[in-house]
Amino acid sequence: MLLKCIRLKKIYARCIFILIIIVCLVIITSQFLPKDNQNNSYKHSKVSNNLSQIFEKKLRDYESRIIPNLGDNGEAAFLDGKDARDGEKALKKFALNTVLSDRMPLNRKLRDPRNKKCKDFAYDPKLKASVIVIFYNELLSVVLRTVWSVILQTPGKLLEEIILVDDASTEESLKGLLDYYLETRLKEHRIKIVRIKHRLGLIRARLQGARIAQGDVLIFLDAHCEATVGWAEPLLSRIEEDRTAVLVPIIDVIEATNMAYSTNGDTTFQVGGFSWSGHFTWIDIQEEKDKNKLTPVKSPTMAGGLFAIERNFFWDIGSYDEQMDGWGGENLEMSFRIWQCGGRLETVPCSRVGHVFRDFHPYSFPDNKDTHGINTARLAHVWMDDYKRFFFMHQPGLENNPIVGDLTHRKQLRQKLRCKPFKWYLDNVYPEKFIPDENVFAWGQARTEFEMCLDDLQLGDDKVGPLGLYQCHPFLAMSQYFSISQKGELRKENTCAEVFNGYDVQLTACHGHQREQYWILFKNGSIYNPAVRKCLSSEGVDNGKGVKVEDCKDSVYQRWTFTNINNTV
Ligand code: UDP
Ligand code: MN
Secondary structure: OHHHHHHHHHHHHHHHHHHHHHHHHHHHHHHHOOOOOOOEEEOOOOOOHHHHHHHHHHHHHHHHHOOOOOOHHHOOOOOOHHHHHHHHHHHHHHOOOHHHHHHOOOOOOOOOOOOHHHHHOOOOOOOOEEEEEEEOOOOHHHHHHHHHHHHHHOOHHHEEEEEEEEOOOOOHHHOHHHHHHHHHHOOOOOEEEEEEOOOOOHHHHHHHHHHHOOOOEEEEEOOOEEEOOOOHHHHHHHHHHOOOEEEEEEEEEEOOOOOOEEOOOOOOOOEEEEOOOOOEEEEOOOOHHHOOOOOOEEOOEOOOOOEEEEHHHHHHOOOOOOOOOOOOOHHHHHHHHHHHOOOEEEEEEEEEEEEEOOOOOOOOOHHHOOHHHHHHHHHHHHHOHHHHHHHHHHOHHHOOOHHHOOOHHHHHHHHHOOOOOHHHHHHHOOOOOOOOOOOEEEEEEEEOOOOEEEEOOOOOOOOOEEOEEEEOOOOOOHHHOEEEEOOOOEEOOOEEEEEEOOOEEEEEEOOOOOHHHOOEEOOOOOEEEOOOOEEEEOOOOOOOOEOEEEOOOOOHHHOOEEEEEOOOO
């Protein structure tokens, strides 16, 4: 009995021992298996033998159709006959001539687009970059050309790795065939692929890439870019000098029609601004001293698709707002945050990368949500303080809408980092940004006694068109929001009322030189233009038509009442 008991105990102990060993083995081996905890697998998977043959054949077919030297030096490229016609069709469908891209060498040579003097700078950075390229249903040849350009134009010692993030593309060629291409054609290069199982949108896709990056600096690129010679050195050198500098190259245009690499000359470029409707805009370099400069130039915002940031700084300063879905808004969020929380944004003139600007998004968004609007509402609530009022005038439906989601974490981040107010940003980083109700003589609706108001007739902020007259809305809508600025402009955000031919009044880009854009608002309500010595009049103007200037007289048609008058300016 006792013996039996002892034997049982022994068996027990042995079982427990074996169990412990098994558990240990499972734990140890799991450390070495690819991590799949975020629904993603890292490093491209090995392609099976059968598939290999199929892929190899596909690639050979594809490679045999490539036309040598097509598009070399970034020249515009053209195809003939059916190919040309198919290219036209593709352009309408994908906003890109995919037929042409497929025939152009993946490693085409580009000319050096930089200013000649850039070569005189002796950059010798010690930092290494992880280049992160995210994609959703992009054309394989365009993605590969992006990868090739990075490999060809980045000295090996500066390139830690390339990380491709597939945001759950459904396009077959971006799966096994891409893996196979990397395995067979780019084997000796450090390229990782993150495969996201369920589409995350570009913000969270970039985050997934950043999480596995090991380089000192993260450089994000869209999947339809081409880097040019010397692009990486000035970015890395500047970050070595100041880790809080977040950098954008000059973004040149790769034409979607013919793949031409086109520049605006080698000295002219613009930096980033924003509109109160929450969109990114290009603006002229802000300070005279910075024009024609080849060292980094201050930029209030960035376009978002292409930028370099020191890896730890990226995390320290709050990476991205993870609750932002889909596409859009993240670039302004990051721009404001960087400036307000102690970093700086700069454009680096000696670093140039081409980007295909597409006329429309060739992909749709889940649930057709206006992710740009929702994301911008998030950033407006977190970063713009009271100035968010202008954004919500454009998007009133989003102001108190639960669709915008919880903001607690981002507000906590702002507190934790002790970030400066948005007013500081406007005063110091973007002082020329027009604020419709600050430092102005009058603002709001400008109405006549007949309840007619000045109206931009939905012109849009960068077009030229008549300064219109329309029934006053019962609330202050953006289309009827006008200001008389300190400079005497009768204006909207970017457009100013200007007299043409001594008669006609058009909204046109504000040029700041007064003359026909100079108006005086008199106490009696007349709006006088000294250049033509006439007054703004609504006489005989139909609803929805343009106002004009006439000889000044005491007339109800020449009296305008602004919602707000500021006598203290
Ligand atoms: N993208 C993504 N997931 C999405 C939408 C876009 O990964 O849900 C990728 C897209 O393939 C591209 C990058 O994000 O590489 C930026 O998108 P896009 O180029 O369309 O934006 P744009 O340059 O027009 O602002
Ligand atoms: Mn893009």
